[in-house]
Amino acid sequence: MWCKIALLFVFSAFYLLANPLPEESREFPQLLAVMSFALAAIALVLDFTRGEAPQGEILDVDDTELKVQDAGRRRLRRKRYCQSWVIVLVSTGVGYLVGFLFTSLCLLLGFALVLGRKEKRVFNAIVAVATTGVVYLAFVVVMKVPLVGGLAW
Amino acid sequence: MDVVQHALLFVLQWQNLAALAGGTLCGILVGVLPGLGPSAGMALALPLVIKWHPATALIFLGALYKCSNYGGSITAILVNTPGDASNAATLLDGYPMCQQGRGGVALGLSATSAMVGGTIGMICLIVAAPPLAEFALKFGPAEYFLTALLALSIIAAVVQGATIKGLISAGLGLLLSTVGFDVITGQLRYTFDWAPLEDGIPLIQALVGLFAVTQAFVLAQSNESISRIARLSGGFWEGVLTYFRHPAAIVRASTIGLLVGVLPAVGQSSAGLLAWAEAKRSSRHPEKFGHGSTEGVLASETATNACMPGDLVCTIALGIPGSLGAAIFLGVMIIFGVAPGPLVFTEKADIIYALFVALVLTSFLLFVIGMLFARRLAVITLLPNEVIVPMILVVSLLGSFAIRNEMADVLISLAFGALGYVMLKGGFTPIPLLLGLVLGEMVETNYHRALMISGGSYTIFYDSIISKVLIALTVLSLAGPYLGPFWKTLTQGEK
Known part of the structure; x- marks a missing residue:
């Protein structure tokens, strides 16, 4: 979702930054920006309106250890990514x-x-x-x- | 027939065989280095061959141009990094095969595709070059604009799996292609007064960033290896045998490659992706595509290799290069006094047909080299990421730097690497973006040209029969993913 919101800003920027250009130069990029903005907005709306599927909960299983391991692995991957x-x-x-x-x-x-x-x-x-x-x-x-x-x- | 016989005898002379072998090896090496590509390879080799006999020099450079695609497919399969834009389609199934420990099989498929696709393409070229060139002449600016849109819509719909996301990715690619000088008015757009961007976003640097740098950062997050199982299963010959079990797919992919190659500027990147999309559509197991399907690798590689001869048709017969590599090859031809045009097939028949015969032989030589080195190359997938990651970064960023000798190009690649990573996390694939970057200039130029020819009237985009067919195919490709389930619901409802 955040990616699509960022894309809305990107496409808006492309449209606005083309305004000072002469008409022949700005016509094509602005057309593309408008169409891409519309597609990104549709995708975002579909994300919001899509209902979440109900998930069954198994309450008698303690998954704390799994969550801790998972979180630990994610932290390690993020650390390696930042170091890279x-x-x-x-x-x-x-x-x-x-x-x-x-x-x-x-x-x-x-x-x-x-x-x-x-x-x-x-x-x-x-x-x-x-x-x-x-x-x-x-x-x-x-x-x-x-x-x-x-x-x- | 006499001409072909003479050409064969000429090519079998020791110096021409040596040029053929040298060009093949150099081409593979150049293709393996992400970012170098056939155009840079030919430019680097030109001083070496300038004093040779024209036919020998063209054989060397032609072999280099042809074989760089195979080199690029090796890195696409083994490390998810295409050597050139034409190898982008091979990533879709080649790399997943590698992750499953079947890298050797994928390399076998690739080598066989290079041999078969290249041979089919060259034979068609020898037989049908003039009528193919005439077909290409029927395409005007409006038709080229619509062809590019069709390619983008097919790829967006099929590769991504979600049409809207694919179209967004393609739209971003088209927008990024507008950075730099406007081809019509010469106005600078979106450069923020930064000189390295004045000629537009350099394609190779963007490719390196989107694929090589992104892949390096993905791999850097763990200290395992590319192959998720610690052994290699299957081998080169399994890939070869698997290839010949799909004759219909071979014919389809070769046809698509040849037809796309004939159209100037559409290029090998589109051929591979279009063939992949068609193979998925007509497969009995479309759900396997994108997850290590052998048909996927077969289709993309066969089409890309069949495309290059088609590319040569327009370059030699019309003087219109279909890609950057073809443009460099055209320049080399002119330097050696082989002026392109329809008369070249009669006035310089000995040189041209020697080149064609040499390129057929190159296909077989490629296969032999692939057979000898595939297993050894596939071992790369078992090396730990701490070894592979810096190698990928050094080789790919070196390729970016070496084109213009500017560190700014390294920054551009890193920026695209960051973009590629963000897209990956957001569930977008960069392939439609890459195709948008590749085709963007062609789309905009032909859009403006068509409107200039028609005096501003948009009817030019649906006047001709070819335009109408292209529009229908584009609409079908966009609606197809939604119509399919709807049709199933209807027919199941009737039952």
């Missing part, structure tokens, strides 16, 4: 400063050290450095893609 984004954003920032080659290194090392298994950290770190070397040889030396360069050089 932090690694990716920091690596991208490093890339802006010193080049994409170092983004690769930071990504590989970051995932190896933060999200990898503790007993395999050293091995994963060695693999990360070796992979960065392969990337350097293949893309910088052979294909001449400039992976080293950025604001700091």
Whole structure:
């Protein structure tokens, strides 16, 4: 539901941001925005009007432990997701400063050290450095893609 | 027939066989790297082949262009990341097969599809290139606009499972395609004065974000592996045998691929998805589609591989490229003095037919390579996510970066990765969005062109018979999911 509400705002923004444009330029995107807004609104209305199916309750089963495990698993997944984004954003920032080659290194090392298994950290770190070397040889030396360069050089 | 014989003897010379093999291997490698694609691969290989004999150079680049699709299907199957937009349809059933431990079977299906679909497409091309080109000429701007709408509506209705959500996704894709310079007036739209967006949202970077980055973040949440069972069942040859058990599906998918390929700018991405949708509609077990159906992989891969020869028809016979890869190939042809047009089949018959014969042989070489490496590649699905996730991110973001050597492209991919993840959580699939992005410029350009030709009158959109048929098919595709259960209720009520 929240996704559809966000989409309503997105489609409205596309419509409003096209207003300053000349008529030939804004006609097509505004038409699309109106149609997509209408579809999103219909989908939202259908979500609200759809009745919930009655669910039988089994009152004599204690599912507290299941709920705790489930909640725990969800928290762990959310934590790993947030950690992944932090690694990716920091690596991208490093890339802006010193080049994409170092983004690769930071990504590989970051995932190896933060999200990898503790007993395999050293091995994963060695693999990360070796992979960065392969990337350097293949893309910088052979294909001449400039992976080293950025604001700091 | 003489021309074909001469062409075969020419291709069997050692330097041309070497070019064919080299182009095949390079194409697969380029296709496996998400974001690189056939166009970048050909651009990178051009300095290498510029001094070669024109026919040898075209054989190398043609093989590279053709085989990059197979490389892309490998990553689509194994890690849910298409190498190019043309592999998007293979995700729908290829990746679920992998999760079930049947990655080898999926790779076998893909290799066999590449061989059979590519061979059927090339034979049809050799026999029927001029009449196919004439058919393509009957399509004007209004027909192209309606064809794109038909493709979007079919995909939205069938892939998503809920038509409204699919249409919303497609609408968002079409809106995102309007970012950048307006093709008609040259006005900048929705760029917020950020230079990397002036040419529009780059398709490859968006593709990498929507699929590769999203998939990486999904996998990063657990430390298991792609395959949800800790072993591989079935193998390459099971995929091969399964393929030949569906002859009707093969013919249907090849026909769809060839016809879609003949229409310039509609492209391989549409061919695969349309064939998948048709296979689902005509299957005895439509409920299996999207959950690891072998028919799904068969249909999408066969159509995509049959599409490329159709794409070549318009590129060679009319000088109208059907895709970015075809546009680069067209440029290469001109560099080597092979000017496109109807006369090319007579004036440069030796080069053109050598290319066609080489592409037929490429299909078989692809199959052999797939046979040798499929099992080894499928082992990737057993590796833990902590190894796979950074590899996916590095390779795919590298592909994004390498196109324009700009970190801004990496940011664009990450933004689309976030969008893809949010869509996943919201129950939307990104495939209609991707198709909207791919077809958006074609839709808008042909919409405006048609109105310019008709002087602003909308009758041009339903004047011709082709337009009427396209409109009827679009309405049917949108209403079909709702009419089906209604019809069942009626007929069961009669019983």
